[in-house]
Amino acid sequence: MSQSQLAIQPPVSWQPLQESLAEFHAEFAGLEQFVDRLLGELDLLRGQLQQKAGELAHERSRSTELAELVAEQRREVAQYQQENKLELQQLRELVERQAELLRDAPPTRPREIAAVETAPEPDVVHASQEVRDPVVSSVVAQFAKLQHDMAQRRKTKTSVN
Numbered sequence: 001m002s003q004s005q006l007a008i009q010p011p012v013s014w015q016p017l018q019e020s021l022a023e024f025h026a027e028f029a030g031l032e033q034f035v036d037r038l039l040g041e042l043d044l045l046r047g048q049l050q051q052k053a054g055e056l057a058h059e060r061s062r063s064t065e066l067a068e069l070v071a072e073q074r075r076e077v078a079q080y081q082q083e084n085k086l087e088l089q090q091l092r093e094l095v096e097r098q099a100e101l102l103r104d105a106p107p108t109r110p111r112e113i114a115a116v117e118t119a120p121e122p123d124v125v126h127a128s129q130e131v132r133d134p135v136v137s138s139v140v141a142q143f144a145k146l147q148h149d150m151a152q153r154r155k156t157k158t159s160v161n
Contacts, residue, residue, distance in 0.1 A: 098139045 094135075095139060098136050099137060101133070102140070
C-alpha cells in the first residue's frame with residue numbers, strides 16, 4: 001500500500017469522533033455566548049466609566065470655580081476689614097482731636113458756664129449749647145445723647161432692681 005492510500009482510509013468508527021466534535025461545538029457555542037456577554041458588560045462598564053469621567057471633570061471644574069469664588073470673597077472681606085480698620089482709626093483720631101479741642105477751648109460765654117454748673121446731671125453735656133465748629137457740635141450732640149441714654153438705663157436698671 002502506498003502512503004496516499006493510507007491517508008485516505010477512514011478510521012474504523014466515526015461515531016465517537018462525531019460525538020466529540022458535537023460536544024466541542026456545543027461547548028464552543030457556550031463559550032462564544034459567554035464571551036459575547038462579557039464583551040457586552042465590558043462595553044457597558046466602559047460607557048459608565050466615560051460617564052463618570054465626565055461627571056468628575058464637571059465636578060473638578062465646579063470645585064475650581066468655587067475655590068476661586070472663595071478666594072475672591074476672602075480678598076474682599078480682608079479689604080473690607082482693612083477699610084473699616086482705617087476708618088475706625090481715623091474716627092478715633094478725629095474724636096480725640098475734638099475732645100482735646102473741647103478740653104482746651106475756654107467757654108466763650110458765661111451763660112454756657114452757668115448752664116453746665118446748674119445742670120441736674122453733671123456728667124451730661126447738653127446738645128443745645130452753641131459751638132462754633134459744626135463737627136465739634138455734632139460730636140458734642142452725640143456724646144450728649146449717649147450720656148442721656150446711659151443715665152436713662154441707670155435709672156431703669158435701679159428701678160427694676
